[in-house]
Structures are given as C-alpha cells and as structure tokens.
Amino acid sequence: MVVSFDCFGTLLAVQTPADPASAVAVELSNRGVSVPTDWSVAYGESHTPVPSGGETSLTEHVVHALESRGVEPDRDRCARAVATAFAPDVRTRRGARIALAAAAHKGQIAVCSNCSVSGLVERALARSAVDRSFDAVITSVGCGWRKPHPRAFEAVAERFGTSGDALVHVGDNPDTDGGIETIGGTFIDVNECPLETIPARLQEIEG
Template identity: 80%
Template sequence: MVVSFDCFGTLLEVQPPTDPASAVATALADRGVSVPPDWSVAYGESHTTVPSGVEISLTEHVVHALESRGIDPDRDQCARAVTTAFAPDVRIRPGARTALAAAAHRGQIGVCSNCSVTGLVHRALARSAVDRSFDAVVTSVGCGWRKPHPRAFEAVAEQLEASGDTLVHVGDDPDADGGVEAVGGTFIEVGDGSLETVPERLRELDR
C-alpha cells in the first residue's frame, strides 16, 4: 500500500488572498510591470484553449492576460509577482501528523495536489513544519494534469514506484480526489475533523 494526500483543505489550511487579481496587480506594479486599468477583467478572462484536465501555471495566465492588453511583460517578474501574491500563511489541520504517521508505517507516502502556482505546495509544506518528509510531491502545475484526471494520480503513483491500483488517496473533495478510483485506487474522504479516522481506515484496508 502507498498513500498520497491532498494538500490544501486536507493536510493544511491556507488563507488565500481575498482578491487574487488585486494581489497580483500590486505585486506586478511593485516590480515595475505595467498593469492595465481593466486588469480585473483581463485576469478573469480565459486567454488560451486548455484541454479538459490540463493545468497551466498561473504565471502563464498572468503573462497571457497582460499580452491581451498589449503589454509585453518580463516572465521572471511575473513569476515573482505571483509567488509574492500567494505567499502562504498556513496551519496544519488537526490529525494530519497522526494520519501521515499511520500512512508512513505502511509504506511510501506522497502529496498529490491541484495547484496552479509553481512551488506553492512545497513552500506551504515547508512553512507548516509538518515534520514529515514525503517520498513524492506531485502538483497539477508540475505534472500538467488536474485531479480528477487519471494522469494526476498516475504521476504520483509512478513517483512512489507503485501502480495506480495500489494507491490510496486521502482528500477532502470527492469530485477531485475521488478520481483515484478511475486508476483502480482507493479514495478515503476526509472532512472537518475526520483526519483522525485515517489510521483506523487504513487498518481496515489492511484486513
């Protein structure tokens, strides 16, 4: 058995910016990048055709949004702005450490998270002091696929040197995290306070 966990809403609680477009605009302006007057509209528009299940980075979206208004931005500055706008203020969810320890007792453990901000999951895990090293950390922006697409789960299973049908995935969103069942894996749904039930549910799978 190998176990992967969703990150945000499952292992960690993160306070995102209340107005992402405004947060990104401020960070862009601080770096000398021109921000169009209708930025909130540009930010909310779709500027590329993305196949179902495919993830593109928020940095790419920001670049395309600026280009749609005739601005040719510096991509590195855009990437830094996005990183600043989404600097994570995190806390560990109750029961997370116990659930991780129970999973690690059975084999390799990983994280499989939908996130379009490059590096955000790694930074959030580091800042959380979750006190656990992971055998794999797979994000949608890193592998190019968003859960529930099977390729997202195949990516984490591959990094854990396992097949999809041996993967147990723990998450709070049945629509996204439940997609593990499409590769033959097992979904453990956790909501508020139910991370504490993970050790017993893993024991049940052992039987």
C-alpha cells in the same frame, strides 16, 4: 501501499486572496510591471488553449494576460509577483502528523494537490508543522493535469512504479480527490474519516 494526501483543506488550512486578480496586480505594480486598466477582465479571460482537465501555470497565464493588452512583461518579475500574491498563511490541520506517520509506516507517502502556482505547495508545507518529508510531491502545475482527471493520479503511480489499485488517496473533496477511484485506487474522505482516524482506516484497507 502508497498513500497520497491532498494538501490544501486536508493537511493544511490556508488563507487565500479574496480577490486574486487584485492581489496579483498589486505585486506586479510593486515590481514595476505596467498593469492594464482592465486587468480584472484580462485576468479572467482564457489566453491559451488547455485540454479538459489540464492545468496551466498561473505565471504563464499572467504573462499572456499582460501580453494580450500590449504589455511585454519580464517573466521572472511575473513569477515573483504571483508567488508573493499567494504566499500562504498556513495552519496545520489537527491530526495531520498522526495520519502521515501512519501512512509512512505502511509504505511511501506523497502529496497530490491541485495548484496552479509553481512551488506554492512546497512552500506551504515548509511553513507548516508537518514534520516529515514526502517521497513525492505531485502538483497539477507540475504534471499538467488537475484532479479528478485520471492522469493526475496516474502521475503518482508512475512516480512510484506501481499500479492505480495500489494507491490510497486522502482528501476533503469527493468531486476531485474521489477521482482516484477511476484508476482503481481507494479514496478516504476526511469529512467522514477525520485525520486522527486514518491509522485505523489504513489498517482496514491493508486487511
């Protein structure tokens, strides 16, 4: 059995910027990057074609948004600005360690998370009270696809060399995390099955 977990809202609770465009603008300015006067408009525009269900790096989006206004930014500065703007204030959700321990006992465990900020999931986990390493961390920015697109979950299956019907995915959003069912996997909704009850639920699935 391979069990993957959604990160934000499932294993971890995080505080996100109320105004992402402004948060990024502040960090760009702090690094000497000229921010256009209509930055909020540029940030909200689409600058590169993305297939339906696909993901693009927020750093790349920021670079292209600046370029659309005639600014030629340093890519590394943009990456650091984005990382700092979204630096997470992390709280580990109750029952997370219990659920992870039970899943690890059944087989391999992974994180499968929608996140457009490179490295954010890994940094958030490192700051949390989750006291174990994962066999894989699959993010939308890493694999190029956002849940519920089947290819996001297929990336987990491919990492472990298994089929979709061998996957169990634990998450808090049926509209995204529930997409595991399109490739034959099993979805566990933590709104109906709290993390503390995951051990018993995995036992039921295993039969």
